[in-house]
Structures are given as C-alpha cells and as structure tokens.
Amino acid sequence: MxxxxxxxxxxxxxxxxxxxxxxxxxxxxxxxxxxxxxxxxxxxxxxxxxxxxxxxxxxxxxxxxxxxxxxxxxxxxxxxxxxxxxxxxxxxxxxxxxxxxxxxxxxxxxxxxxxxxxxxxxxxxxxxxxxxxxxxxxxxxxxxxxxxxxxxxxxxxxxxxxxxxxxxxxxxxLPENEHFFPEDQITDRSSRFLAAELVREKIMRQLGAELPYQITVEIEEFKQEGRILHIHALILVERDGQKKIIIGEKGERIKSIGQNARKDMEVLFDSKVMLNLWVKVKGGWSDDERALHSLGYHDQ
The missing domain is CATH 3.40.50.300 (P-loop containing nucleotide triphosphate hydrolases)
Known part of the structure; x- marks a missing residue:
C-alpha cells in the first residue's frame, strides 16, 4: 500500500x-x-x-x-x-x-x-x-x-x-501533491446546480421514453430563511406537448416529481426544503448555442 x-x-x-x-x-x-x-x-x-x-x-x-x-x-x-x-x-x-x-x-x-x-x-x-x-x-x-x-x-x-x-x-x-481542496468538500458545483440536477433526474426517471432530451432546469430562487430552504425551479421544454406530459393528469406528475426531488434535496442540503416547480416552453433551446450558454452549458 x-x-x-x-x-x-x-x-x-x-x-x-x-x-x-x-x-x-x-x-x-x-x-x-x-x-x-x-x-x-x-x-x-x-x-x-x-x-x-x-x-x-x-x-x-x-x-x-x-x-x-x-x-x-x-x-x-x-x-x-x-x-x-x-x-x-x-x-x-x-x-x-x-x-x-x-x-x-x-x-x-x-x-x-x-x-x-x-x-x-x-x-x-x-x-x-x-x-x-x-x-x-x-x-x-x-x-x-x-x-x-x-x-x-x-x-x-x-x-x-x-x-x-x-x-x-x-x-x-495519483501523483505526490498537496491536496487541492479542503477535506470536507465533496464537489466543485454550487448548491443551485445540484438542485437543478436533482429535479432533472426525477423527470428523467419518471418519464423515461416519453420525453426527449430537450429539457433543462433553471433555479430562479435559492434562499435559506430560518430553518427552511426555499427553492424555485423552472423546467424548460421545447413544445407544449412536453409541458402537458410533465404536468400530467390534474398536475399529478409534477407533484410527484417535486416530492421526490425535495426528499433528495433535504438530505443533500441538510435542511427542510420548500420546492416550487414551474414548466415553461422555450422552443429550440437545445440547438441554440446562445440559449445553451445562458442556461449554464459552457466550457469550463
């Protein structure tokens, strides 16, 4: 060793x-x-x-x-x-x-x-x-x-x-080196990024084959007030039909996505979470370099 x-x-x-x-x-x-x-x-x-x-x-x-x-x-x-x-x-x-x-x-x-x-x-x-x-x-x-x-x-x-x-x-x-990060840090990503990814995961898992890849999540608000972390997430899709699929019959689907994402967020952020989700149609985002850049897809 x-x-x-x-x-x-x-x-x-x-x-x-x-x-x-x-x-x-x-x-x-x-x-x-x-x-x-x-x-x-x-x-x-x-x-x-x-x-x-x-x-x-x-x-x-x-x-x-x-x-x-x-x-x-x-x-x-x-x-x-x-x-x-x-x-x-x-x-x-x-x-x-x-x-x-x-x-x-x-x-x-x-x-x-x-x-x-x-x-x-x-x-x-x-x-x-x-x-x-x-x-x-x-x-x-x-x-x-x-x-x-x-x-x-x-x-x-x-x-x-x-x-x-x-x-x-x-x-x-691994080469002999001093450590690059503090020993309790586990990622370079912001909490907002991780929150957006958790929402996206729940959509992927629930909708699998029904939904193409043209979906992304933007966090519009992320703030701790007392013991509660308030997160507002915007789900962007390319077409109205996709919006209907995500919302589901009487809003059941989006409710279930929100509940599952919130559970994981509470573990990850070690806090009670109030999560609000919206779905918005923004045509063509996945094939538009400028739109991708504004949604956080850019070279690191």
Missing amino acids: NDESVTRCGYVAIVGRPNVGKSTLLNHILGQKLAITSRKPQTTRHNMLGIKTEGAIQAVYVDTPGLHKNGEKALNRYMNKTASAALKDVDVVVFVVDRTRWTDEDQMVLERVQYVTGPVIVAVNKTDRLDEKGDLLPHLKWLSEQLPNAEVVPISAQHGQNLDLFEKLVAER
Whole structure:
C-alpha cells in the first residue's frame, strides 16, 4: 500500500459511452448522491467534480457525459466536447464498460483512450449481472490486449463490489501533491446546480421514453430563511406537448416529481426544503448555442 505519509492528489476522469454506470460509480465512491442517474442514456450533461479525501489521499473525480456518436444538436456536440476535454488534463483515466457488451460507441471511446499517455484503469461494471460468468475472462483478456498498459478490474458500482480494490488502484497512480481542496468538500458545483440536477433526474426517471432530451432546469430562487430552504425551479421544454406530459393528469406528475426531488434535496442540503416547480416552453433551446450558454452549458 502507499506510504501513508506521502500526500497524493490528482484528477481522475471517468469516461465511457452513455449508460455504463459512470455516475453511479461516482456516487458510491463518495458515499452519497451527487451525480444524477437514470436508465436513460446521456443523463449526465456537464463535467462535475466529486472529491474524495481519505487521510493523505485526495482523488478528484471528473464525472463526464457519455461519449456518443450522433452529435448533430448543439447540446450533443457540447457533451462530446466536454467529455473529450476531460481526457487531456487529468492524472488517471478510468474507462467504464458494461460487462461483456461492446458497441460502436465503446469502440469510439477506446480509440480516444488509446492515446492517453498517463495511467488508465478499465472498470468492467455490472459484473454481478453477468448471466455467463465464463464469458468474462476472455473479455478481460481482450480488453488488456487493446490497452496493454491499463489495469483491468471487474466491479459492481451499484453494489459496491470490488470498489476498495478499484480505489486502491486509483490512489497508487495519483501523483505526490498537496491536496487541492479542503477535506470536507465533496464537489466543485454550487448548491443551485445540484438542485437543478436533482429535479432533472426525477423527470428523467419518471418519464423515461416519453420525453426527449430537450429539457433543462433553471433555479430562479435559492434562499435559506430560518430553518427552511426555499427553492424555485423552472423546467424548460421545447413544445407544449412536453409541458402537458410533465404536468400530467390534474398536475399529478409534477407533484410527484417535486416530492421526490425535495426528499433528495433535504438530505443533500441538510435542511427542510420548500420546492416550487414551474414548466415553461422555450422552443429550440437545445440547438441554440446562445440559449445553451445562458442556461449554464459552457466550457469550463
């Protein structure tokens, strides 16, 4: 194990195609919910830092959007650019893949990771869900051949299997550095950003296939008054039909989204929360570079 007296700190990019479990992995490492997750691919849109400090080791994880092939819309181009940029300035790259499934998008990420000169760890996720355990070894061997300098480790992010080994591998590859962040800080993101993401997650989870990606959330008010945190969130959609879907029959759907988001916010912000949600139609926002910029989608 590392010499306990050596202080190590560095950036660790978590990359992979959409929906392989990158955000779930980050949440389990941190021991709390920070990155939003849903079964729908492309849930993550921004790079977000998750900071884990244990003793002399501080690992600064960068949860990136999934790299995907169809980059026509401004939003999709932004997500690909954001994920690619993360590979350039980090100390360790974690390439997450889903069991033995291999797609064109995995191949595309692999081709980018092959150019990485620093340490690479391949995390083969969801291995607890493999029907044929015998298929795993040949796949691990194949991955090792594609990335001969990488360490390949099977994990289950959902159930925390093998994460101790995974974190040890990360720690050993971090450079000797003073810590970049205070030890109690777990993210670089503002509370407003996290609140908006929690609302977006609940919409994604409830509406899955019914709703396209053209949806974003803006926090218009975020203020603590006494023991209550007042949050007003605006949900932006592109068309009237989408607004109806989110509001639901007699407002039931938006009520349920609000209740679920509020519960998570109360845990995250350690406060009682009063949450108000509105839905507004703003046509074309996901394909308009200027609108994206005003909604907080810009290069960091």
